[in-house]
Each structure stands twice: as C-alpha cells, then as structure tokens.
Amino acid sequence: MSSDDMVVHVDGRPVAVAAGVSVVAALVLADALCTRRSVSGEARFALCGMGYCQECRVTIDGRAHRLACQTACRAGMVIATGAGEAA
Structure with a gap:
C-alpha cells in the first residue's frame, strides 16, 4: 500500500485502492465480480463502463x-454489491 492508497470496504472486506479509481475497479480488486442478481438469479456485472x-x-x-x-x-467508502440476492 503506497501513501496515495486508501481503504474502501467491499461487502465488509477492506480493500486498498489507489486514489481516484472507480468503484468498479475496487470491485475487481476485491474479486467481487457480481454486482447484483437478475430476477432469474443470473449474476450481473459492469458491462459498458x-x-x-x-x-x-x-x-x-x-x-x-x-x-x-x-x-x-x-x-x-462502504460498498455493498447485493450479489447474494435477486434484484
């Protein structure tokens, strides 16, 4: 962790990220590659950016x-993906 890094919390886990990165980048660093579930239960994640x-x-x-x-x-920042629930 460099002096420019900060900590955010993704689904309760601390994740060190560089200043200025997007939340989706923090999700990738946290290996949280499902932001939510569709009505049918399908895992969803960032597509268009x-x-x-x-x-x-x-x-x-x-x-x-x-x-x-x-x-x-x-x-x-506290980030919750809701990956465990249907949307």
Missing part, C-alpha cells in the same frame, strides 16, 4: 442503485 447499461449498480454508503463505473472511491 459508462453508466448506460446500469449493470454495475451497487449500494454505496447506504445509498442504493449507485453506478460503480461512474463513482470514484473515497477513503472509508
């Missing part, structure tokens, strides 16, 4: 349906 598909929706600091690809990490 620009917010159009909305497959990267997560809960950030208690606020649901935030786009992980469009949100920059902040120190202490």
Whole structure:
C-alpha cells in the first residue's frame, strides 16, 4: 500500500485502492465480480463502463442503485454489491 492508497470496504472486506479509481475497479480488486442478481438469479456485472447499461449498480454508503463505473472511491467508502440476492 503506497501513501496515495486508501481503504474502501467491499461487502465488509477492506480493500486498498489507489486514489481516484472507480468503484468498479475496487470491485475487481476485491474479486467481487457480481454486482447484483437478475430476477432469474443470473449474476450481473459492469458491462459498458459508462453508466448506460446500469449493470454495475451497487449500494454505496447506504445509498442504493449507485453506478460503480461512474463513482470514484473515497477513503472509508462502504460498498455493498447485493450479489447474494435477486434484484
């Protein structure tokens, strides 16, 4: 961890990330490659990387349906994927 790194929490696990990276990058670093489940139970994850598909929706600091690809990490941020539940 360098002096420019910070810690965010992904599904309760601390993850060190570089300043300025997106939440979706933190999810990849945390090996959390399922942001949510479809109604049929299919695992979903970021697809387009620009917010159009909305497959990267997560809960950030208690606020649901935030786009992980469009949100920059902040120190202490709490990210919940909801991967274990149907959407």
